[in-house]
Each structure stands twice: as structure tokens, then as C-alpha cells.
Amino acid sequence: MAKVRGAIVVDVEKCKGCGLCVVACPSKVIDLAKEVNGKGYNYAYMANPDACIGCANCAIVCPDTVITVYKVNTEANV
Amino acid sequence: MDVKDIIKEENLVYGKTKLLTDNIMHYCPGCTHGVVHKVLAEVIDEMGIQEKTIGVAPVGCSVLAYNYIDIDWHEAAHGRAPALATAINRLYPDKYVFTYQGDGDLASIGTAEIIHACNRGENIVVIFINNGIYGMTGGQMAPTSILDMPTSTTPYGRKVELNGYPLKITDLIAQLPGTCYVTRQSGHTPAAVRKLKKAITKAFENVGKKKGTSFIEVVSTCNSGWKLSPVKANEWMVEHMFPFYPIGDFKDE
Amino acid sequence: MADYKLMKGNEAIAEAAIRCGCDAYFGYPITPQSEVLETLMARKPWDETGMIVLQAESEVAAINMVYGGAGCGKKVMTSSSSPGISLKQEGISYIAGAELPCLIVNVVRGGPGLGTIQPAQSDYFQSVKGGGHGDYRLIVLAPASVQEMYDFVNLGFELAFKYRNPALILSDGVIGQMMEKVQLGSYKPRLTNEEIVARYGSWATTGKTHDRPRNIITSLDLDPYRQEQFNLKLQKKYREIEEKEVRFEKIACDDAEYLLVAYGSASRICQKAVDLAREKGIKVGLLRPITLFPYPTKAIREMLGQVKGILAVEMSAGQMVEDVRLAVDGKVKVEHFGRMGGVIATPNEVVAALEEKIIKG
Numbered sequence: 292m293a294k295v296r297g298a299i300v301v302d303v304e305k306c307k308g309c310g311l312c313v314v315a316c317p318s319k320v321i322d323l324a325k326e327v328n329g330k331g332y333n334y335a336y337m338a339n340p341d342a343c344i345g346c347a348n349c350a351i352v353c354p355d356t357v358i359t360v361y362k363v364n365t366e367a368n369v
Numbered sequence: 370m371d372v373k374d375i376i377k378e379e380n381l382v383y384g385k386t387k388l389l390t391d392n393i394m395h396y397c398p399g400c401t402h403g404v405v406h407k408v409l410a411e412v413i414d415e416m417g418i419q420e421k422t423i424g425v426a427p428v429g430c431s432v433l434a435y436n437y438i439d440i441d442w443h444e445a446a447h448g449r450a451p452a453l454a455t456a457i458n459r460l461y462p463d464k465y466v467f468t469y470q471g472d473g474d475l476a477s478i479g480t481a482e483i484i485h486a487c488n489r490g491e492n493i494v495v496i497f498i499n500n501g502i503y504g505m506t507g508g509q510m511a512p513t514s515i516l517d518m519p520t521s522t523t524p525y526g527r528k529v530e531l532n533g534y535p536l537k538i539t540d541l542i543a544q545l546p547g548t549c550y551v552t553r554q555s556g557h558t559p560a561a562v563r564k565l566k567k568a569i570t571k572a573f574e575n576v577g578k579k580k581g582t583s584f585i586e587v588v589s590t591c592n593s594g595w596k597l598s599p600v601k602a603n604e605w606m607v608e609h610m611f612p613f614y615p616i617g618d619f620k621d622e
Numbered sequence: 623m624a625d626y627k628l629m630k631g632n633e634a635i636a637e638a639a640i641r642c643g644c645d646a647y648f649g650y651p652i653t654p655q656s657e658v659l660e661t662l663m664a665r666k667p668w669d670e671t672g673m674i675v676l677q678a679e680s681e682v683a684a685i686n687m688v689y690g691g692a693g694c695g696k697k698v699m700t701s702s703s704s705p706g707i708s709l710k711q712e713g714i715s716y717i718a719g720a721e722l723p724c725l726i727v728n729v730v731r732g733g734p735g736l737g738t739i740q741p742a743q744s745d746y747f748q749s750v751k752g753g754g755h756g757d758y759r760l761i762v763l764a765p766a767s768v769q770e771m772y773d774f775v776n777l778g779f780e781l782a783f784k785y786r787n788p789a790l791i792l793s794d795g796v797i798g799q800m801m802e803k804v805q806l807g808s809y810k811p812r813l814t815n816e817e818i819v820a821r822y823g824s825w826a827t828t829g830k831t832h833d834r835p836r837n838i839i840t841s842l843d844l845d846p847y848r849q850e851q852f853n854l855k856l857q858k859k860y861r862e863i864e865e866k867e868v869r870f871e872k873i874a875c876d877d878a879e880y881l882l883v884a885y886g887s888a889s890r891i892c893q894k895a896v897d898l899a900r901e902k903g904i905k906v907g908l909l910r911p912i913t914l915f916p917y918p919t920k921a922i923r924e925m926l927g928q929v930k931g932i933l934a935v936e937m938s939a940g941q942m943v944e945d946v947r948l949a950v951d952g953k954v955k956v957e958h959f960g961r962m963g964g965v966i967a968t969p970n971e972v973v974a975a976l977e978e979k980i981i982k983g
Contacts, residue, residue, distance in 0.1 A: 297382075298375040309399030309599040315559055332398065340372050347383035348559040354403025355394055360383035361375045420829045423694065435838045441827035443693050444840035445686065446716050452683040453690030457827070459674045460646055460696045461815070464829060482686070485679035 294366040297345020301335050302357040308332035312349035312358060318342040321349055388414040392436045399599020401589035402431055402498065404556040408566045409469075409496065410438045412573055422465040423457055425450040427479070429471035430504040448479020451486030454493045465576045467494035473503045476512040476538040483542070490547025490581035494572040497539070497584065500591040501610065508594030512536040515613050520594070535613065539586040543619035549580040551619040555588045555611075557603040571621075580622070588614050625806040631771040631798040635701060635727055635791070636661035638775035639673070643810040644725075645696035646674040648687035650706060653739040654795040655729035658701045671812055681706040685713030685726075692722035693839035695818040695826030697779055701727035703795075704745050705736060707753075714788060715754030719841025721856075723782035725775065726760070727791040729798035732937075732964040740964025741795030743888060746941035749792045750915045757853055759860045761789040761867065762914040764885040768802035770912075776807070781867060785859055786825075792914060794937065796887035796966065869912035870921050874900070878907030880980055881925055882972070883946050884935040885911045888960075892935050895972035906976060914942070922949040931955040931980035935972055938962060955980060 299321070306328060312335050313321045322338035335358070337343060345362025388410040396402045413422050419440055426434040427445035435442035445453045450468035458466045475483050475497050483495065502520055503509040509522040515535050517526035527535070543551040550572055554565040565587065572583035588610050592602035629637065635658050639647055649659040659677060667673035678684035684700045691698035702710060707728045717724055728749065732742035749762050761781045763774045771793060778789035813821070819828050823837075830836040843849045874896050875881070884892040889910040899906045909925065911918045922932070931954055934943035940958035947956050959975035961967045 296370050296375055298372045300376055305393055307398035311399055311557075311599055311603070314600055314603075337372070345375075345380075345382055346559075350383045351559045351562045352404065352557070354396065354398075354400050354407070356385045356389055356403070356407045358383075359381065359385070361377065361380040362382045363370070363375050363380050365370060420831050423827050423829065425690070432842060435836070435840065439830065439836050441830045441837045442839070443690060443827060444720075444838070444842055445689070446712055449682070449686035449689070449713070452678065452686035453693070455676070455683075456646065456648065456687035456690035456696075456698065457694050459676065460691050460694060460698075461829075481679055482683055485683065 294364060295344050295362055296365050297343040297360060297362045298340060299337055299343065299349060300359045303328050303334045305355055305357040306332060306334035307355055308334055309354065311352045311354065315348045315352040317346065317348060318344055386411045386414045388419060388439050390437055390439055394437055395433055396430065397593045399590065399592050399602065401500065401556050401587065404562060405496065405498065405565070405587055406434065406437050408556070408562060408569055412566060412569045413438070413440065416570070416573055418465050418573065421463065422467070423461070425453045425457070425466070425468045427470055427474050429474045431469050431471060431498065432505070434469055448474050448477070449482055450474070451479065451482040451491070451495070455486050455489070455491050458491050458493050462492070465494070465573055467496060469496045470498070471504065472497070472499045472501065472511045472513040476536050480538070484545070487542050487582045487584060488545045488547045492576055492579050493582055494576060495582060495584045496569070497586045498589045499586050499614065500589040500594070502591045502594040504591045504594050508591070513538070515609060537614070539584065539619060542584050548582045548584055548620060549622045550575055550583040552621070553586040553588060553614060553616055553619070555606070555616055557590070557606060588616065627804055627806055628801055629768060629804050630657055630801050631768045631793060632657035632729065633661045634768050634772040634804050635775055636665065637806065638772040639699060640665060640667045640671055641807055641809050642776040642779060643671070643697060643812040644673055644699055644779070645812055646676070646691050646698045648676050648678050648684040648691070648698070648700050650678050650681045650684050650702065652703045652706045654731060654741070654798050655701050655703045655727070658727065671809070673812065681709035682713065685710035688724050689713050689717050689720070689722065692717060692724040693720065693827050695822035695828055697813070699725035699727070701729065703729045703731045704733050707745065707748070711754035714760070715756055715758060716841050717788045718758035718760065719756060720839050721786045722788065722839070723779070723786050724788050725778045725782060725791070726788060727793065730792065730794040732962065738964040739795070741887060741937065741966065742962065742964055743794055743886060743937040744939070744941065744962065745792065746914065746936065746938060749790055750917070758856060759915050761785065761787055761863060762792050763789065764792050764912060764914050765797055766886050766889045766910060768797065768800065769804050771797060772804050772806070785863055787859065792886065794887050864916040867913060868916045868918050868921070870918035871910040871912060872921070873908040873910065875907030875909065875925065877905050878928065879930055880904065880906040880976060881929045881932045882906060882908045882935055882976070883911070883922065883932060883942070884908065885914060885942065888935050888937055888967070891967055891969055892972055894969035895976070898969050899973045899976060902973070904976070904981065917945050919945070919949040922946060926950065926953050929954060931957070933976050933980050934958045935967065936960045937966065957983070
């Protein structure tokens with residue numbers, strides 16, 4: 292039924308793993324990785340990419356502006 | 370549909386404004402400063418006023434704000450940003466001058482400067498980050514620390530007998546006829562950030578209309594100073610700070 | 623045709639500011655310099671030249687307004703008297719640390735603390751040796767007449783912009799309050815914003831344009847090695863100022879066997895003392911430092927083969943005398959004579975001190 296699909300790109304090396312995006316996501320797409328980046332932070336990533344609706348809530352609350360958001364209307368493609 | 374088919378330039382809906390530099394912010398993970406910096410940069414970018422905007426950031430965690438937003442900046446002594454902004458505004462009346470101050474800065478050491486700049490109705494924007502604590506120096510009590518709030522100088526919580534009452538400076542500022550727009554916002558949820566952006570946009574538009582001082586308090590977190598995780602800090606802010614510092618407009622003339 | 627006017631020293635400061643193209647004055651009332659702000663307000667220079675005059679909420683705010691105005695490339699100034707100048711020290715240190723040009727006027731009164739409202743010269747250390755925190759210097763000019771009060775406003779700004787360093791006019795209640803004939807200069811236009819961008823666009827916060835990186839006015843550098851390099855750069859600048867900008871006046875020094883060293887109003891008393899002493903057959907000269915930083919060390923040193931002793935005369939417990947002693951390096955006798963707390967020495971007292979402390983002693 293998903294008419295829109297979204298995806299995020301996290302600038303892994305700039306992410307500080309604060310986790311604010313995780314709670315801001317209405318679709319539970321994001322989680323913090325078990326791996327760490329160069330600064331030792333568990334960075335954010337799309338754990339559940341299929342659920343992303345490209346709402347950009349994660350990027351809006353991100354204090355370090357490390358999330359870029361993309362969105363397509365899948366219905367229009369049908 | 371594969372993720373890599375979605376991640377294409379034509380599908381971009383949200384990215385970093387070019388007014389934010391590529392420097393990694395020195396703020397702690399989850400710090401509200403980052404959110405406010407971002408919103409501020411977006412507003413300046415979207416209004417197309419980069420060449421006309423001059424920021425003044427005094428001592429405090431945001432003393433290095435000049436590393437992050439690509440505009441001309443002044444670093445000011447603790448509390449004195451409104452005095453600098455007064456001069457810049459008077460000397461360049463067509464510029465968009467703003468101060469970016471923390472609670473220790475604005476509501477303690479710089480109380481005289483902020484009150485008088487607002488009372489003169491300087492045509493500037495004041496962004497006031499209130500997290501109830503001195504962040505940069507290591508989490509000491511601020512004038513805005515709420516009662517019973519533990520800090521490094523009130524380890525058993527702020528007590529009236531010893532420390533007096535928390536200062537609702539924005540309530541005072543709203544009484545001053547020089548101010549045209551006084552509001553209290555936050556940046557902890559997507560909806561709050563959107564409202565904050567509207568408030569900052571309105572404040573900068575007020576400068577263009579030469580309406581006087583626009584004052585935006587942002588109730589913020591300091592998870593390092595509060596000794597909470599970023600997510601828990603937001604929850605603590607909602608539970609403890611918001612009842613004392615309720616969100617909303619004081620004045621919009 | 624020359625334009626002459628009888629005016630107070632403080633009024634001369636205000637008049638000179640307007641005529642030299644000053645962009646803004648930020649002040650706060652304090653005796654004995656309030657006429658600077660009052661004169662400017664009465665003159666309404668904003669109608670005439672566009673100059674801004676603002677009464678700040680405190681001396682602290684006034685100097686920080688200067689800091690803001692100087693950072694955006696404008697020609698800005700403030701004035702005060704001793705207790706107010708103490709309050710300004712924080713801002714002065716920031717301005718020096720950010721390498722900004724500005725002009726500060728101190729019409730000195732007696733201290734310490736609230737002290738008195740009468741004239742004194744007890745702020746020499748504060749003006750010349752630092753005042754605020756950190757290793758910095760001000761360019762310090764010491765006027766001895768109302769004409770020099772007027773002239774040094776323009777000179778102070780010129781030196782401040784030449785070296786991107788705050789300049790201070792160290793006056794006192796005598797020079798600030800007394801009236802003398804002043805030859806006024808012609809009006810110099812204020813710089814336009816375009817001219818400011820052309821001249822100071824490499825550092826001033828005139829608004830970031832696409833053709834340059836953002837300009838940042840700051841005195842902060844958390845990297846100790848860079849901060850040390852910056853301090854070395856400041857020191858190099860101060861050495862250059864010492865090399866090029868020393869100003870002094872010598873009176874009756876050609877045949878002098880004794881030397882008085884005095885600046886500002888004390889130098890005027892000493893001028894009379896020289897006459898009185900010479901009537902008594904004492905060959906004494908006067909060296910008047912006009913710049914207190916840079917100090918006329920070499921000029922004093924050059925007198926050493928000639929004079930048998932030096933008396934430093936100041937309205938203080940003896941501050942400048944330390945710089946005289948540094949210049950002399952123990953080669954001749956150096957003593958200090960001064961009155962304090964707002965008391966002004968008479969020429970006869972100076973002659974008596976010269977005889978007592980230098981000639982007999």
C-alpha cells in the first residue's frame with residue numbers, strides 16, 4: 292500500500308550517535324549500528340529501509356545535519 | 370524498489386544547507402545548539418540574506434558558532450553580545466544583525482546588556498538558548514536552573530534559600546516596549562523544529578521591516594551537563610523544564 | 623582661513639571626532655569628562671555627518687559597542703574617566719586581542735576606587751602597562767593642551783587604523799576642563815560603506831560576499847601554539863610601533879644640567895618650573911613624552927651624557943618614573959615628585975623638589 296518510498300543517507304563519519312533520529316522516525320526505520328565510526332560513535336543507519344517514507348523527521352531533528360533524505364512517489368511510476 | 374533507485378538527486382527532499390560549513394560541530398551528541406544552528410542557517414539561506422547578516426556569539430558553548438555558519442561573525446565577551454549588536458545595527462541599519470546567547474550569558478552576566486538593548490528596541494534578533502546550566506564550563510548552576518535541579522555547583526539541587534529563584538528572563542523581556550516579537554520555542558521534535566524555524570524566520574523578517582527587537586528563547590537540553598542521554602534529556606526537558614518554561618508566544622506585534 | 627574657537631578640552635574631543643569623520647561615539651556619563659557626550663548630543667552630528675552618538679547603559683556596554691563597531695570597519699570611539707576606564711578594561715583587552723582600531727579617551731581623576739573628581743595622573747600603569755588581561759599594548763597619547771586634545775583624536779585614529787590597535791588619549795581633569803583657543807581643522811568626510819569594504823574588507827564584518835571567505839572578529843584560539851604565534855605577531859607589531867611612532871617634546875634642553883620629565887598637565891607646570899629654576903641659575907630642561915607607549919626611552923637615554931640628575935614629575939605616587947629609570951638604567955640619579963588625590967603641584971614645589979631630591983641629594 293505504500294505510495295511513497297523514502298531513503299536516507301547518513302554521513303557516517305559526522306554522526307555522533309545521539310539517537311534523536313531513532314525516536315523521531317515514525318516508521319522505526321533507523322537504529323544505531325553496532326559498529327562504530329572513526330570517532331567511536333555508534334552511527335545511525337537504516338535498519339528497516341523498506342519502511343522509510345521520506346518524511347525527513349530524522350533529518351530535521353538531527354543536531355549535526357548528517358542525514359540527507361530522498362523520496363519517490365511509487366504510485367506515479369505504476 | 371531498491372534503495373539505490375531512491376537515492377538520486379531528483380528525489381532529494383532534505384539536505385544540508387550550503388550555509389552550514391563542513392566543519393564537524395564541537396557540541397556534544399544530541400546538543401540543541403546543532404539544531405538551532407541548522408535552522409538559523411536554513412533561514413538565512415532561504416531568505417537570501419547571507420551577505421547582509423552579521424552574527425554575534427559571545428562566550429559559552431556557542432562561542433565557536435563562527436566555525437559553522439558561513440556568514441560574518443563577531444565573537445563577544447561574556448554577556449556583551451547585545452552591546453556589539455547595538456553598534457553594528459546602528460552603523461549598518463540595513464544589515465540583519467543577531468546575537469546567539471546562552472542562559473548564563475544572557476540572563477546572568479549580560480543581564481544589563483540584553484535588557485537595555487531590548488528596551489532601546491535595537492532592530493536585531495536575539496536567539497537565547499536556555500538549557501538551565503553552564504555547559505562549557507562544566508555544568509554549573511545557571512540563573513535559569515530550575516528548583517531542585519542538580520548541577521555541579523548545586524549538587525543537591527537548586528535551593529531557594531541558598532541560590533534564589535530561577536529567572537524567567539523572557540517574561541521580563543516581553544514587558545519591554547522595544548521588543549516586537551517575544552517567543553519561547555524548543556527543538557526536540559520535528560514539529561518543534563518546524564515551529565522554531567517559523568519563529569526565526571519571522572524574527573529576521575521583523576528586522577527587514579525595522580520593527581524592533583525580536584527575542585526567541587529556545588528551551589534546550591544539555592545532556593552532558595544534565596548527565597542524561599540525549600533522548601532522556603529531551604524527556605527530562607519536557608517533564609521538568611516545560612512546566613516552568615511553557616512554550617508559546619509572549620508577544621507578536 | 624583658520625577656524626579658531628575657545629573651548630574646553632572635553633568639547634575639543636567631541637568637535638574633533640565630528641570633524642575627523644568619526645562614525646560613532648558610545649559613552650556613559652562620568653565626571654570630569656561628561657562634556658564629551660553632552661557636546662556631541664548637543665551638536666547632533668547625525669544630522670551633519672551621519673555620525674552616531676549613543677549613551678550606553680554602562681561603560682562596559684559602551685566599550686563593547688566600540689568593539690562591535692570597530693569590528694565592522696567603522697571609525698568608533700568612547701571616552702570616560704578613571705573608574706569608568708577600569709570597567710572598560712575587559713572590552714579593551716578583547717579589542718586589542720582581536721586587533722581592532724578604535725579610540726578611547728581617559729580624562730583621569732584621582733583614585734583608587736571612587737577617589738575624587740579632581741585631576742590626577744594615576745592611571746599611567748593601567749594605560750601603558752596593560753590594564754586588562756593578557757599581553758597587549760595600547761598606543762597612548764598624552765595631550766598637554768586643548769589643541770592637542772583636538773589634534774590627537776585624528777592622530778589617535780590614524781595610528782589605530784595604521785596598526786589595527788586601540789589607541790588611548792590619556793588626558794586628565796585639568797586638560798579636560800580647562801578652556802583654550804583651538805584651531806579647528808576642516809571636515810574630513812566619513813568613509814562610505816563601499817570605501818570600508820575596499821579598505822578593510824579583508825577583515826571587517828561588512829557582510830560575507832561570494833568573493834571572500836567569512837570574516838570573523840575574535841580574540842579566541844584554543845590551540846596554544848597558534849595562540850603563541852599570535853602573541854608573537856602582536857609583540858612584533860608593538861616593537862614596530864616603538865621603532866616608528868615615538869613622539870616627544872624637548873624644552874630648554876640644549877644646555878640643561880638637570881632634566882624634568884613630565885607629560886600632560888604636569889608638563890605645563892614643569893614648563894613654568896623650568897623658567898623659575900633658570901631665574902635661580904639652575905640649568906634645567908624639560909622632556910615631555912607625547913606618546914607614553916611607545917615611550918621616548920631613546921630620547922631620555924640621549925640626555926644621559928649631559929644631565930646630572932632627572933626628576934620625574936607626575937600627579938601620582940610615581941608611575942612613569944619607572945620608565946624613566948628603565949631608560950636611565952642607573953646611570954644618573956632619578957627621583958620622583960608628585961602630588962596625589964586630585965592635588966596639583968605648583969611650579970615652586972617642583973623647583974623645591976628638584977633642589978631637594980636631585981641637586982642637593
